[in-house]
Each structure stands twice: as structure tokens, then as C-alpha cells.
Amino acid sequence: MALGGVQDEATSFAILDRFLELGGNFIDTANCYMFWIEGGTGDESELLLGRWFAARGNRDEVVLATKAGRRPSFPGGGLEHSEPLSRERIGAALDESLARLGTDRVDLFWAHRDDRETPLESTVAGFDDAVRAGKARMVGASNHTAWRVERARSAAAAAGAAAYTAMQNRYSYLKPRPEAVLPEGGHVHASPEDLDYVAQTPGTALLAYSSLLSGAYVKKPLGEHYAHPGTDARLRVLDEVCAETGATRNQVVLAWLAGHDAPVIPLVGVSSVAQLEEAAAGVALKLDPEQWRRMSAAA
Template identity: 55%
Template sequence: MLRRRVGGPSGPVVSTLCLGALPFGTTVDEKTSFAILDRFVEAGGNLVDTADNYAFWAPGGTGDESESTIGRWLASRRRYDEVAISTKVGARPTIPGSGLETAEGLSAPVIRKAAEASLRRLGTDHIDVYWTHIEDRSVPLEESLGALEDLVGGGKARVLGCSNHATWRTERARATARANGWTGYTCVQQRYSYLQPRFDVGLPESGHVHVTAELLDYVRSEPDLTLMAYSSLLSGAYTRPDKSLPTAYDHPGTRQRLTALREVAAELGATANQVVLAWLLGGDPPVIPIVGVSSVEQLNEVLGAVELELPGELRARLDLAAQG
């Protein structure tokens, strides 16, 4: 699998596809989770994304499950030096059974405690990419960024990223870090796919922030910034008849994009999922998609996107439909 450096010139070199581990240990059992991780690494993948709250909303879930499952896999396979771990802080509920309204937030004590808990569950001594999962405007940026700097200085985090942040907050956080001589955010993670939602309707998933044209321009202008995308395959809605698109995608532009996508997939002999991933991987700026799967068979399909050549004429056709 192709690889690229993330988070600037000193960041880790990782696979161009990232494996999303959100369901591991809850809706995907441990045996299947281990098999998916084994296949991903066998195929050359080495970047795995999780969070300290996955998946608290699943029946019986607490938020420990995904990190703990990855930790047990790392221990059983002894892959500590071969796999880069990406995890997050800030969105874990502080009251069991509640949602983001009681999220842990980004105060310095929370960041320090959460990082230690993630390291313990993962069974490792450092986190390769550590993200602030959601914004916390109740805490001064200096406090949050100072705590993150302490983690980097102590060798517990290597690269920092922000997820579900407004572009202006990302820029301000980076400026604040520069002014203080601290490590800044060099990765951004937002919801992004080929289909685009209506921003006047909103997405049903609480806390999700979609990539905007402004963010794309910002990432293009900042050479050290890496863009990663979650929900790239819209939970199977591109290919599975039992999966419907959220209401936010119900607009004329979606029909134009889907028509172009299906035509391009047919011409290439590929699946719609593979074309979407190839479109993201080769975009401007290039994107690292985070792909969530629940079986090895699903993973094998998305792995096909890495080798898929998307000729310029077909990319232009997809882009033109996206602009219509």
C-alpha cells in the first residue's frame, strides 16, 4: 500500500488508507476485529484510528471498547513498532448513558487524565496522532494547547490534530501554538465524501462537522497540514440498498453526483465505494480516508481503491457533476 508522511516533515509515514476502529469491541466482536486488523496490516496498512469514546452509544458500551480491543490486538501480535495509532480526547461523556452534552471537554486536567487512560487501554507508551475530538470553547485555547504540548514534550504524543473544529478555530489554535513556541495542530479530521450535504439541514450525527471549501483552501495553503476524512463511505449508503442517505443529502446535486459516480464505476469495472476513495486519495488536497468496515470482505473491497487509477478525464467528470 502506498504511504505518505502526515503532520508535516517530522510526522510519521503512514498508509494512504486509515482503518477506522469505531465499532471494534461493540458491534464488531473481538475475533472479527482482530481478523480485520490482521488483513489490513497484511495489505500494507499501518494507520488505525480510534477514540476514547468509541462506542459509548452502542448497547452496553462505555467508550473503552475500541481502544481496549486494539490494545489486546497489539499485545497479541506484537505490532507496536509497525502500526501508527490515532486516537482522540474531548467527546467522552462524563455521565454514563448521556451524550455529548456531558462531554469531558478539553481542560488541561481532562487531557492529561484522558491521555493516560488511552495509553493504558492501548498498552503503548505513546500516541502517534492525538486529536482533540470536538471543540470546547469554554476552555481557553492556551490551556488546551499547553496540556497537549506537555504530552508531546513528554513523548506521549507525536503529532497533534483537531477534529470537528471550525476552520477559523483551527487557524487560531495554530497561531496560538506558534506564538508560544508549542507544537501545533498539523492534522485535521472532518466528515467528507463525494456526496455533499445541505448545510441548512444539518447532519443527524451529533457533533459532526463537514469539510467546507474554506477548509480545503486552508489546507492547500498550509504545507504541513494533513486532511483526514471520516464517514467517507456514508455507512454503506453508496452500495447497500438497505442503507439510506441522511436527509441532508436529499437535494438535486446528489442525483447528479450519483449518476456520474455510477457511470465512472461502470467504466472502470470498480465499485462506487472504490471510486469515492480514489477520488479522495487523488484530490487537491489529497485526503486520507478513514474506512470503517465490519468484515474482512468489506475491507478487501475498499483495499481495491488503493490500486485504482482514476484518469484525469473521469476525475474531471466527477468534479463537474459535483459543481452542478
């Protein structure tokens, strides 16, 4: 997310180069990253990736995803002024993203939020247009609940349109308090119902963002929304498994996420090559079934 915004171009390119060297290929961005930084417009991340693709000539080596729906409708606006997910705006947003990315298509195009002020049929039609035009290979829903994804999939089926094949919600090992309002506006935390939905719906998956809680497992305060007894219990078990495996907290968390029966794909944002290499080792780590069950049962 922060590439092209917080990180300088040389660091960003080094991270992306090393990512491919390590065997990675999925890159997830959005048409609004990083509008919230000083002087930010929302173009930063996509433009950085476009320059990297042009410099390296490697667009075909990457499974590329971007999103529409959270870009402020005017400069200086906030999330409360997010662009609508209407048919017309979806098409325009994708064309703008493709121009910034320097490509003619993305592999996965996300609805960045659940826009309940726009008729669902208009949203479904907009994402279907993208697929039919060859500008997106698949479409997905970020920050949606499972029942809203299913409603959209049903509307798509009735219209003979492209349907969402993936969800992307906030999900990590530690759980916020029930009903806690997360400080990051617009984040929707994956629920047990979401996990059950992707487990029982062939051809779908859950992509987990904020998988490492922006560094809170190792270097930042968790925040009051994680202040409950379950957090302490889970951290104790997490540290036990770290001692057993010789892995870091971040690595064990990523291994736990990847070990779900439901198809869960952890997304990681990094600010250095060292952080990337640590995360790659975590995704490769395999917990034994007893360790995974023990971590999951902690509460």
C-alpha cells in the same frame, strides 16, 4: 470504530490482521468508542486494540491515533456531557487511553471537538504537554473549522507549543444540503475552505471520516439531508465512472477522495474482511484526470 463493540473479537482481529497484510498501517480510534451502544462505556475500541497489540506484538508496525474530548463526563451521559478539553483533562484522558491501548505513546493525538467553553490556551497547553512528554508524536483537530485550527496554530506558535498538523472532518463525494443538520451529533462536514486551508498550509492534511457514508452508497438510504438535485447528478456521474473502470461505487469514491490536489486521506470503517479488501482496492485505484474533474464538476 465498531471494532470491540459491534464486531466480536475474532472478527475484529481478522480485520486488523488483514489490514496489515494489505500494507495498511494507520489506525484511528478514540476514548469514547463505543459509548452509545447498549452497555457501552467508550472503552471498547481502545481495549480491543490493546489486546490485539498484546497478542500480536506489533505496536511498532502501526501509526496509532486516538482522540479526547467526546467521552461523556459520567456514565450514561451523552455528547452534551462531553469531557472538557482543558489542560488537566487532556493529560488525564491521554494517560487513560494509553493504559487501555497498552502502549506508552500514540503517534497522533486528536482534539475530538472544538471546545469553545475552555480557553484555547489551556487546550493548546494540554496537547503540547503530551508532545513534550513523549506520549504523542503529533497533534490534530477533529470536527473543527479551518479558522479555528488556524487560531489554535497561531496560539501554539506564540507559546512555542506543538501545533495541530492535521484536520479530521466528515467528507465524502456526496454533499449534504447547505446548513443541513446531520443526524450524527457533533459531526462537522469539511468545507471548501477546509480543503483550501490544508492545500495552502504545508505540513497539514485532511483526514476524511464517514468517507463511504456508513454504507449509503450501496445498501442504506442516504437520508433527507442528502435529498437535493446535486445528489442525483453526482450519483449519475459516479455510476458512469464505475462502468468505465469496472470498480464499485465505494472504490470510485475512495479513489476520488485520494485524488484531490489537497492532501486528503480517506478513513474507512469496515465490519468484515471483504469490506476491507474492497476499500483497499479503491484506495489503490487511480482515476484519470478527466474522470476526477467530471466527478468534481457534477452538481
